Amino acid sequence: MAGGGGTRLWPLSTEERPKQFLPLLSERSLLTETYERVLPIASDIFVATSERYARLVREHLPALKPRQILTEPARRNSGPALLSAALQFEQEGDPVTAAIPSDQTVADADAFRRALAVGTRAAESASVVVLAVPPTRPETDYGYLEVREETTGEGIEVVRFIEKPTAAQAEEHVQAGCFWNAGIFLFRPSLLLAEARRVAGELLAGVEHYRRALAAGDREGARKVYERLPAISIDYAVMEKAARVRAVRLRAGWSDVGTWRSVRDLRGPSDDHENLILSQTPVLAPGVRDTAIVFSPDGLLVLPFEREGELRGAVERLRRAPEDPKSEARASQRPSFAPRSRLRDGGDASSQGSSRSPKASAGNLKPEARAPRRGSSAQAASSAAEAGSVPSQRSIRSPSPVARLKSQARASQSGTASRKSRRKPR
Numbered sequence: 001m002a003g004g005g006g007t008r009l010w011p012l013s014t015e016e017r018p019k020q021f022l023p024l025l026s027e028r029s030l031l032t033e034t035y036e037r038v039l040p041i042a043s044d045i046f047v048a049t050s051e052r053y054a055r056l057v058r059e060h061l062p063a064l065k066p067r068q069i070l071t072e073p074a075r076r077n078s079g080p081a082l083l084s085a086a087l088q089f090e091q092e093g094d095p096v097t098a099a100i101p102s103d104q105t106v107a108d109a110d111a112f113r114r115a116l117a118v119g120t121r122a123a124e125s126a127s128v129v130v131l132a133v134p135p136t137r138p139e140t141d142y143g144y145l146e147v148r149e150e151t152t153g154e155g156i157e158v159v160r161f162i163e164k165p166t167a168a169q170a171e172e173h174v175q176a177g178c179f180w181n182a183g184i185f186l187f188r189p190s191l192l193l194a195e196a197r198r199v200a201g202e203l204l205a206g207v208e209h210y211r212r213a214l215a216a217g218d219r220e221g222a223r224k225v226y227e228r229l230p231a232i233s234i235d236y237a238v239m240e241k242a243a244r245v246r247a248v249r250l251r252a253g254w255s256d257v258g259t260w261r262s263v264r265d266l267r268g269p270s271d272d273h274e275n276l277i278l279s280q281t282p283v284l285a286p287g288v289r290d291t292a293i294v295f296s297p298d299g300l301l302v303l304p305f306e307r308e309g310e311l312r313g314a315v316e317r318l319r320r321a322p323e324d325p326k327s328e329a330r331a332s333q334r335p336s337f338a339p340r341s342r343l344r345d346g347g348d349a350s351s352q353g354s355s356r357s358p359k360a361s362a363g364n365l366k367p368e369a370r371a372p373r374r375g376s377s378a379q380a381a382s383s384a385a386e387a388g389s390v391p392s393q394r395s396i397r398s399p400s401p402v403a404r405l406k407s408q409a410r411a412s413q414s415g416t417a418s419r420k421s422r423r424k425p426r
Contacts, residue, residue, distance in 0.1 A: 001078055002031055002057060002102040003049040008258050010315045011299035012278070020103040021056045024257060025266050031060050031102045037109050038100065041116065046070050047102070048081045073223040079237035080229045082185075083196055083207045090189040096123045099185045099234070105266065107253025119186040119248040122154035127195045128239060129155055129186040132179035132247040133254050138170035141258055143181040143235070146173075147247050155246030161239065179247065182254055185239065192238070199241035203230065260292035261305040 005015045013019035020031045028036075035045060047057050048070040057069055070088075072081050082099055089097055098116055106112045119129040132145050144162035161181065165173060196204045206229045213222035239245065255262050264276035277283050279295040292308075294301040299318075303311060 001048050001081065001099060003053060003072065003075060003081065004103065005075070007312050007315045009260065009263070010311065011294060011296045011301055014298055015319075017056065018053075018103075019257065021053075021060060024263055025105060029060050030105065030257065031057070033105065034100060034102045035061055037106070037112060038098070038116070041113050044068070046085065048072070048085055050075045072226060074227045075231065076226065076229050077231045078234045079200075079203060079232040080207050080210075080226065082234045083193070083204055083238075084211060086187075086189040086192050086196075087208065087211055090193060094188055094190050096120050096186060096188050099187075101183055101256070104182070104184075104254065104256050106250075106255075109252070111252035112250065112254075115248055115250045115252065116186065118154065122246045122248055123186045123188055123191075125153065125244075126155060126246040127187065127191045127242050127244040129246045129248055130158065130239065131182040131184040131186075131250040131254075132156075132158075133182050133250050135174050135178070135180050138167065138174050139180065140164060140167055140170050142256070143183075144170075144173045144178040145181050145247055146176070146178050149177075155248050158245040158247050161235065179249070180254075181235075182250055183235070183256070184250070185234070186248075192242075195242040196238050200237045203232070203237055259305075259308050260294070260301075260303060260311075261308060264292065264305070 002020045004020070005018050007013070009019045009022075009024070012022055012024070020034075021029050023029050026033065031047075035047075038045065045064070046068045047061065047064065049057050049072070051071045051073055054069055054071050058064065070081070070085055072084070078099075085099075086097065089095060098119070115131055119131065122129045130145065132147065135142075135144075141164060143164055146159040146162060148157040148159055162173060162178065193204065206225065210222050210225040210229070213219075213225055255266060257263060257266065260276055264270075264274070267276070269275060270277040271285075273285075273289040275285060275288060275290065276292045276294070277285070279293065281295065283293055283295070285291070285293060290305045292301060292303045292305065294303075301311075
């Protein structure tokens with residue numbers, strides 16, 4: 001999933017080039033990193049994004065075929081985008097699908113792929129599977145999952161989804177053994193759609209209307225139908241109300257790369273005063289500590305990490321203000337920032353970097369040998385909706401990959417539900 005717009009990492013992440021298309025953590029964009037992370041176990045990868053970002057997706061992932069870029073005519077969050085992809089995939093063999101945001105990161109790619117393999121097996125019987133991250137601290141920027149540990153079979157039962165909490169509530173959730181919700185979902189399309197008809201019937205009917213108009217060649221009519229759909233995340237629309245939801249632990253150093261503090265922690269500080277400095281021109285900041293200083297053609301940010309919660313509102317107010325023609329943003333002239341610039345005295349800094357970082361993409365996961373890796377194949381798909389931690393790593397909340405996972409041929413030998421009655425996935 002790679003269709004979200006950028007606000008939390010302004011001024012580098014903007015509506016013209018959101019964070020999934022930026023090389024925040026390496027020389028490659030977050031989208032490219034997500035794609036390469038699932039590629040070893042994917043037989044087909046799709047990227048769900050909005051029409052305005054299709055060019056950027058092709059730029060960052062030139063190997064994708066046109067059919068692998070699922071564009072939506074208007075941004076309506078991950079709910080409509082993911083349901084539309086599920087309707088398509090159900091008709092193409094009903095393979096297990098992984099919806100992966102393209103703007104996240106993980107420190108251990110192998111552990112991430114192993115978690116997807118476990119989730120693929122769990123998705124044979126669950127309506128949906130969510131990857132659950134053991135928390136390392138009380139965190140107010142993430143949603144939480146309450147689970148029932150004494151669960152038999154693959155995965156653990158999800159009792160409820162918990163919205164982003166206050167600081168006191170986050171402490172309570174951690175003490176109670178709750179998990180962070182990574183916003184990464186695995187499901188067989190037919191099972192997800194069955195739950196969507198039960199808990200979000202009106203939304204699904206609208207998406208089906210949109211796809212019928214597309215199939216009839218009425219692109220303008222389809223656009224109007226899609227624009228009338230509500231902007232809602234798949235979490236709110238379906239996942240939080242669905243029955244038979246399972247969770248699989250993800251221990252891979254996950255991060256949603258959602259704050260400048262997280263970027264500092266993942267890249268490393270730019271100086272000995274724990275600042276993050278991203279600028280192509282020299283920066284003097286004597287006495288400044290624990291602050292993000294980020295300069296781009298779109299603006300200058302000086303933000304103490306302790307006040308990062310105020311950034312989104314400030315950016316929204318800036319966007320509503322009348323534009324100053326003298327400071328017109330030019331998307332084609334983005335600064336390029338090297339992964340890291342470290343100063344010993346914190347006095348001045350010059351960082352370079354590039355501005356491309358795509359969100360998640362989608363793919364069909366190739367089968368893995370069950371013995372050593374406990375892997376099974378799966379197909380991943382990503383969608384461009386905003387939704388969602390790595391200590392580093394769509395589909396489908398913010399732009400991210402969606403992967404359709406093909407179940408392993410030998411799955412039944414390991415107790416996985418039989419798929420003989422289903423059409424063979426591509």
